[in-house]
Amino acid sequence: MVSTTAHIFFWIVFGVFTLSSSWFFFLATRLPSHQREVHYITAAITTIAAIAYYTMAADYGTVPAGPRSFYYARYIDWTLTTPLLLLDLLLLAGADKVRITWTIFLDLIMIVTGLFGGLATDNYKWGYFVFGSVAYIGILYELLYPVRGLAATKSQALGKLFDQLAILTLVLWTIYPVVWILAEGTNSISLELEVGLYALMDMSAKAGFGFWLLHNRVRVEKSVEHV
Numbered sequence: 001m002v003s004t005t006a007h008i009f010f011w012i013v014f015g016v017f018t019l020s021s022s023w024f025f026f027l028a029t030r031l032p033s034h035q036r037e038v039h040y041i042t043a044a045i046t047t048i049a050a051i052a053y054y055t056m057a058a059d060y061g062t063v064p065a066g067p068r069s070f071y072y073a074r075y076i077d078w079t080l081t082t083p084l085l086l087l088d089l090l091l092l093a094g095a096d097k098v099r100i101t102w103t104i105f106l107d108l109i110m111i112v113t114g115l116f117g118g119l120a121t122d123n124y125k126w127g128y129f130v131f132g133s134v135a136y137i138g139i140l141y142e143l144l145y146p147v148r149g150l151a152a153t154k155s156q157a158l159g160k161l162f163d164q165l166a167i168l169t170l171v172l173w174t175i176y177p178v179v180w181i182l183a184e185g186t187n188s189i190s191l192e193l194e195v196g197l198y199a200l201m202d203m204s205a206k207a208g209f210g211f212w213l214l215h216n217r218v219r220v221e222k223s224v225e226h227v
């Protein structure tokens with residue numbers, strides 16, 4: 001059982017994700033169906049997160065791991081949603097199937113090793129952390145070099161939107177392994193602080209990212225010939 005504070009966080013975030021999913025689906029209906037792809041992906045991301053937060057608010061999706069409770073529900077959420085977040089960025093830049101597959105493969109390695117590391121109660125957890133971090137560096141390389149370069153060739157406006165979203169992603173995503181070290185890794189912050197930090201990061205990385213992307217995308221893609 002976690003504290004009331006943690007429960008309040010879970011329910012607030014559930015509400016935020018439910019409202020943002022509804023808004024993203026609504027925005028999709030205002031577009032011709034062939035332009036809805038990114039809207040549906042983004043709405044799926046926040047819908048999955050809403051269900052994960054509902055699960056945690058209901059006190060499910062957690063197991064004891066050593067000295068603290070471990071929320072494996074996050075990792076099921078992230079296994080589904082982080083590939084979709086990357087897909088949003090990769091499609092925006094016009095990446096090909098090989099690059100999409102490779103980047104998502106790295107992402108799955110990162111999340112699944114984080115899950116195993118979080119469940120491990122001895123120092124083997126740090127081996128998993130290293131595997132996950134290597135995969136993460138691979139993702140950052142892909143986004144900041146080849147994919148960014150591709151986005152810049154499409155149009156100036158698209159290159160700029162990609163840069164904004166990639167910076168947001170880089171900054172927010174890098175906080176996750178830091179919180180992981182403090183919470184799952186070394187048990188040096190309280191469960192409430194862990195829940196609060198992940199909640200703020202999840203809302204920014206999914207709902208904040210989604211708003212930014214969807215409210216700019218149609219305008220920006222008009223500047224690219226093929227749309």
Ligand code: RET
Nearest residue numbers: 110114132133136173176177180202205
């Ligand atoms: C772990 C531990 C292993 C090493 C690394 C990690 C990175 C996790 C990240 C998670 C991002 C989650 C997002 C959720 C969306 O709401 C798995 C913590 C590098 C980057 C964006």
